[in-house]
Amino acid sequence: MWSYHLGISPLEALWVVLSAIGIYVAFFVLIRIAGQRALASWSTLDKAIVIAFGSVLGRVVLGYTPTLAAGVVGLATMFALFRLEAVLRRTKHGAYLSSKPILLMAGEEVLQSGLQAAKIIEDELYFKLRQAGIRNFSEVALVVLEPTGDVSVLRRGELIEPLLLRRITDRNSIPAYLLMPD
Structure with a gap:
């Protein structure tokens, strides 16, 4: 039935x-x-x-x-x-x-270890930079692959609050001059 x-x-x-x-x-x-x-x-x-x-x-x-x-x-x-x-x-x-955010660029430096961990090639990174309106590497503060799969591009100009970078892999690669003092 x-x-x-x-x-x-x-x-x-x-x-x-x-x-x-x-x-x-x-x-x-x-x-x-x-x-x-x-x-x-x-x-x-x-x-x-x-x-x-x-x-x-x-x-x-x-x-x-x-x-x-x-x-x-x-x-x-x-x-x-x-x-x-x-x-x-x-x-x-x-x-x-959830996955940790992966640091792909710190300042003008492309982090090969981050690209490898994220399984991203440089051409895909450059595509994401262009999408964010980046015209040259000197404009970049950080590029992060987020746990959602999105790529965040933070521009230079304002110091970055360290709390916003919580759980990011390879945080020690971030130049101190980009961060607000603790």
Whole structure:
């Protein structure tokens, strides 16, 4: 009767929940392995691939014959996981759930170690500088790959509050003359 009216049995609903949790965890781990760069600006091909991934993942979560009920269960599970992650991020161990910002440039110096850690090539960095309206390296104070995958370009002119640089990798590479005194 349950399956007849809702299109899914309790056991099938459990499998949808477990599949959604498995896909969520796998996606989280793969993004951590690939780095924040995987979340940065996408090309047209990247967008097409993400749409294809979404289709494949949807089929994995919902099973062989998706039903409305299976879709609702899968969607509710994903939303619950997003909410759980948001709650966990607010705890004292929440920093482990997000990547650290990566320093890509300090002053006029391009930090190769940061580019390697971020899996970014110099041409992509230069593209981001151009997007920020940078015309020459002397205008740059800092360039940071944020945990969201966005690239922040801070210009010279005003001293930078050190608290804004919390959790940034390789902070010791930042020239003291760019920072406000502690």
